[in-house]
Amino acid sequence: MEQRKLGGLTCSAVGFGCMGLSQAYGPADEDASVLAIRTALDAGVTLLDTAMSYGAGHNERLVGRAIAGRREEVVLATKFGIVRTDQGVGLDAHPDRVAGYCDASLQRLGVAVIDLYYLHRVDPDVPLAETIGAMASLVEAGKVRHLGLSEVSPAQIEEAKAVHPIAAIEFEWSLSWREPEDDVVPAARAAGAGLVPYSPLGRGLLTGKLPTGPFAPGDFRATDGRFAGDALDRNLTLVGELTRIAEKRGVTTGQLALAWLLARGRDVVPIPGTRNHARVAENAAAADITLSADDLATLEAAAPRGAWTGDRRSFAAHGTTRTTA
Numbered sequence: 001m002e003q004r005k006l007g008g009l010t011c012s013a014v015g016f017g018c019m020g021l022s023q024a025y026g027p028a029d030e031d032a033s034v035l036a037i038r039t040a041l042d043a044g045v046t047l048l049d050t051a052m053s054y055g056a057g058h059n060e061r062l063v064g065r066a067i068a069g070r071r072e073e074v075v076l077a078t079k080f081g082i083v084r085t086d087q088g089v090g091l092d093a094h095p096d097r098v099a100g101y102c103d104a105s106l107q108r109l110g111v112a113v114i115d116l117y118y119l120h121r122v123d124p125d126v127p128l129a130e131t132i133g134a135m136a137s138l139v140e141a142g143k144v145r146h147l148g149l150s151e152v153s154p155a156q157i158e159e160a161k162a163v164h165p166i167a168a169i170e171f172e173w174s175l176s177w178r179e180p181e182d183d184v185v186p187a188a189r190a191a192g193a194g195l196v197p198y199s200p201l202g203r204g205l206l207t208g209k210l211p212t213g214p215f216a217p218g219d220f221r222a223t224d225g226r227f228a229g230d231a232l233d234r235n236l237t238l239v240g241e242l243t244r245i246a247e248k249r250g251v252t253t254g255q256l257a258l259a260w261l262l263a264r265g266r267d268v269v270p271i272p273g274t275r276n277h278a279r280v281a282e283n284a285a286a287a288d289i290t291l292s293a294d295d296l297a298t299l300e301a302a303a304p305r306g307a308w309t310g311d312r313r314s315f316a317a318h319g320t321t322r323t324t325a
């Protein structure tokens with residue numbers, strides 16, 4: 001697979017997001033999840049994206065099991081800062097506790113070093129520079145190779161970069177969620193950081209294969225306004241347009257959505273997630289699709305930025321208690 005650069009880090013053009021193997025889209029089978037991760041590696045995916053909060057540690061243990069004996073094939077990204085327990089979900093990025101979170105992740109993952117260590121969410125009770133300072137100490141200690149930020153503003157990118165180089169910024173970006181193009185994308189590029197779009201398939205919307213009927217228990221789309229009522233109907237009409245274009249091209253709708261992101265620059269590495277190993281291979285194969293300027297114009301005309309309905313903030317605004325990632 002094509003290799004791309006996230007700051008000073010080299011990885012596959014398409015990564016694999018592991019969150020759904022432990023939370024967010026309904027139940028997942030443990031062995032099928034391990035197969036999904038190994039299928040990603042077999043397809044040439046190197047970037048695996050996990051977090052200490054995903055399944056409250058379950059996801060990192062699962063990734064550790066899947067990559068045992070294959071560590072050298074993996075660019076391993078994990079995150080700290082969201083703390084998920086039986087009591088609920090909160091934020092903690094206090095500098096005194098960063099090293100402990102990192103050690104616990106290393107242990108669950110069964111590795112000696114993390115390639116890309118993200119601050120998952122800025123802790124409003126802690127100056128960002130202090131959190132980044134503690135993360136920089138992990139690089140000095142050889143426990144972490146590169147630093148990343150997730151869900152940050154342009155000002156926070158600047159503030160963090162003043163303390164330590166930032167290799168990657170992770171944020172929601174897809175054909176159906178375009179707002180970061182106005183601020184986060186240019187700010188990340190100005191800081192020399194790579195772009196890691198999460199939910200690049202629009203949380204499944206852009207595959208044209210959303211489950212029919214009500215979402216399964218625990219599926220966080222049940223509370224996301226983009227997946228309900230008239231908003232969903234309008235969004236599915238746009239997805240239908242994308243499907244017509246994909247069929248003409250001989251690719252799937254989801255592959256077209258990933259190829260659109262890949263065409264936004266060689267510093268873009270989307271991390272689609274799925275519990276299904278056949279879909280892992282399908283998503284990884286999007287790296288082989290090249291879209292021309294004409295193709296991109298056709299897509300923009302068929303599903304313009306302003307035509308999508310619903311706001312992810314109607315969901316995210318609930319803050320820490322509703323943070324699902």
Ligand SMILES: NC(=O)c1ccc[n+]([C@@H]2O[C@H](COP(=O)([O-])OP(=O)(O)OC[C@H]3O[C@@H](n4cnc5c(N)ncnc54)[C@H](OP(=O)(O)O)[C@@H]3O)[C@@H](O)[C@H]2O)c1
Nearest residue numbers: 017018019198199200201202203204207272273274275325
């Ligand atoms: N930093 C953050 O705050 C943050 C937030 C959210 C996510 N993330 C990361 O980004 C990764 C990806 O995001 P995401 O999982 O939310 O969204 P996504 O990749 O846009 O979509 C995942 C959904 O699409 C479905 N899907 C995937 N491939 C498919 C295919 N080829 N055909 C049909 N359906 C398909 C999956 O269902 P099945 O499982 O049933 O296939 C799942 O419901 C996560 O795993 C996580 O690592 C980070």
